[in-house]
Amino acid sequence: MVTSLFRKIFKRFSPFSNRSAFKLGLYGPPNGGKSTLANKICVDWLGQEMSTVSHIAHETREIVIKEQVSIKNKKGKELTFSLVDTPGIATRIDYEDFLKKGLNKTEAKKRAKEATKGVIDAIKWLDTMDSVVVVLDATKDPYSQVNITIIGNLQARNIPVLIAANKVDLKKSNIDVIKAAFPQYEVMGISAKYGTNVEQFYEQLFKLLK
């Protein structure tokens, strides 16, 4: 923890550090909407998408980085960072789940293999993040151990966290449960798909990355 703190301080004040290389990671369980949010950010500020999205879990199986993403707030202040879209973290990957979604056996096994590698990469990359947005599906139980492990590890590494409670456009969504589960963090209810509360989300990013 102390090493991590020193690393952060050194990084922040080092004359060799490149502030534009500030890494903002999108973390969370599969199908929470990380790639949809990454695309929303990139479309809003760069005019292009960065990741592919799918209703089948583990669509993002490799780390995807978009460098030099600059966002502006209402006061005209600018913030530049590298946006890192990570594969969803899971404790189980069953190729048979992909068969049920219509993939053939070869595709399903390949997807499962790539997904396991993706989870490993996402965990390994945790140490390189400067700030993280944890994207949770607001319609699902937030007390899953994956969520707790991700957030606990970010906390142990002193990495600033913002929780995006995604899919608030759905009736089943419940932000209050997420707030109760993680009271130490700011929770922002958004719909990355429809752009609900995205402006407020950007304002929160300024607070997170200041």
Next chain:
Amino acid sequence: MVTFQFVPYHEIEKLTSAKRINKLLNIVKEDKIVVMEGRLTKEEEADLIEITMEEITPKFKGIELSIIYPERSRLDSMQRMRGLFANLLLGNRQGLTIIGPASIVKRIQKDPDKIELFTKENGRRRKNKQ
């Protein structure tokens, strides 16, 4: 039939993180549900997920994991002090860790002081309360 194997804290206390994780994972790979006294560190939890992913095959589909740990915010200052001393003297034995093979455990739901374990075998629900 579902088999639970209790792992007391003293059995893992002296082990390195890697050996600790391997011990737990080896039990799970024998299709048993681990009930461990105490908890892994946050870093060990992440390592457990990482190692599980490395071991996944069409047969071993991963794990379901849940940890019940007394929330510090709910404890009064005396209880916190006592917990701190107990941790210093005896190691961190507080809490309960449950790890099951994904082929048997469908889902573990935490609520947050109660664990509900849904098994695949017969669709019946088993509950562990703390």
